Amino acid sequence: MTARTDLAAHLASLALPQALSQTLTAAAAACVEIRKIVSGGALVGALGASGVVNVQDEEQKKLDVISNDVLTDMLLACPAVAGVASEEMDTVQPATNPTGEYLVLFDPLDGSSNIDINAPVGTIVSVLKAPSATPTEADFLQSGRHQVAALYAVYGGQTMLVLTTGQGVAGFTLSHDGQWLMTHERITVPADTKEFAINMSNQRHWAESVQRYIDGCLQGADGPRGKNFNMRWVAAMVADVHRILMRGGVFLYPWDKREPNKPGKLRLMYEGNPMAFLIEQAGGKATTDGKQAILDVTPTELHQRIPVALGSANEVDQIAAA
Ligand code: AHG
Ligand code: MN
Ligand code: MN
Numbered sequence: 001m002t003a004r005t006d007l008a009a010h011l012a013s014l015a016l017p018q019a020l021s022q023t024l025t026a027a028a029a030a031c032v033e034i035r036k037i038v039s040g041g042a043l044v045g046a047l048g049a050s051g052v053v054n055v056q057d058e059e060q061k062k063l064d065v066i067s068n069d070v071l072t073d074m075l076l077a078c079p080a081v082a083g084v085a086s087e088e089m090d091t092v093q094p095a096t097n098p099t100g101e102y103l104v105l106f107d108p109l110d111g112s113s114n115i116d117i118n119a120p121v122g123t124i125v126s127v128l129k130a131p132s133a134t135p136t137e138a139d140f141l142q143s144g145r146h147q148v149a150a151l152y153a154v155y156g157g158q159t160m161l162v163l164t165t166g167q168g169v170a171g172f173t174l175s176h177d178g179q180w181l182m183t184h185e186r187i188t189v190p191a192d193t194k195e196f197a198i199n200m201s202n203q204r205h206w207a208e209s210v211q212r213y214i215d216g217c218l219q220g221a222d223g224p225r226g227k228n229f230n231m232r233w234v235a236a237m238v239a240d241v242h243r244i245l246m247r248g249g250v251f252l253y254p255w256d257k258r259e260p261n262k263p264g265k266l267r268l269m270y271e272g273n274p275m276a277f278l279i280e281q282a283g284g285k286a287t288t289d290g291k292q293a294i295l296d297v298t299p300t301e302l303h304q305r306i307p308v309a310l311g312s313a314n315e316v317d318q319i320a321a322a
Contacts, residue, residue: 007180010182023080023101030123034066045062049062055303056303080101086107103127105270106125124238144296144297147295161180187245193248197231209322241310251308251311254307254309267305284311290320
């Protein structure tokens, strides 16, 4: 059997700055630790609520807190990291070492509502260049186009890590002996699809254009689209995006009318941007509304929310035209 490329060899082949390789290696190692805790479930006290409400006004699960601690500790111990920011922390945490070159933003545990039912969850990571070795919150507010790397780990039937550094998208599967081995060398998203992902229970709250788009899909072969669609919703963006990277589709979490001043549910800096970078690098489109690229949004707040419509390029165009 031919030996597979491991993550270290892949990073070496990309000729990245050494500090960036170190940062990505630390993030990937943290995901291995989180996987162990996810797998332990009730045996290691990983299920249930923590009793604390985070800066998002959402009740943290124990696993949100544990995953956040693992990533924070392992990244800040890496000399290449100048600071971290997370869904689960009010503000940014600068590193104490003076050598850091990169800022790392993360959603430590995406899909928290899946934890207690043993459904897929994941970790999402965005990496930016640090403007200074002692970064402030303002230093993190760079548009997604400035990302130098993005990755996610999905803790599903298999544990996979999917990575871009702006040179395409590669996928790795965690082996039983704890190595990230390349199993998907160049991931691409098909331009066309017959599959969409949206939380249908919010239908009555959506903008008219989103209602029109989904209605067209639901009419299937009898409607304007002239083909039948399938629907999937894992309730973890990381798993829904993974499906799209594996076989195409679109994922929407749109603005809705309930709280008109709230742009959407998902967060720009550690959900929208890293996933948009991966999707674009795989040949798909990642937008707020079918038209505006998520990567071009200028951030104003660390925990800013945005609408998301991403996936197969031609289908995202259909969302824009609806
Ligand atoms: P998180 O667990 O990090 O707060 O993110 C959950 C997000 C996202 O992963 C998912 O797509 C969405 O919330 C699920 O929303 P619904 O509760 O509407 O299904
Ligand atoms: Mn999330
Ligand atoms: Mn989360």
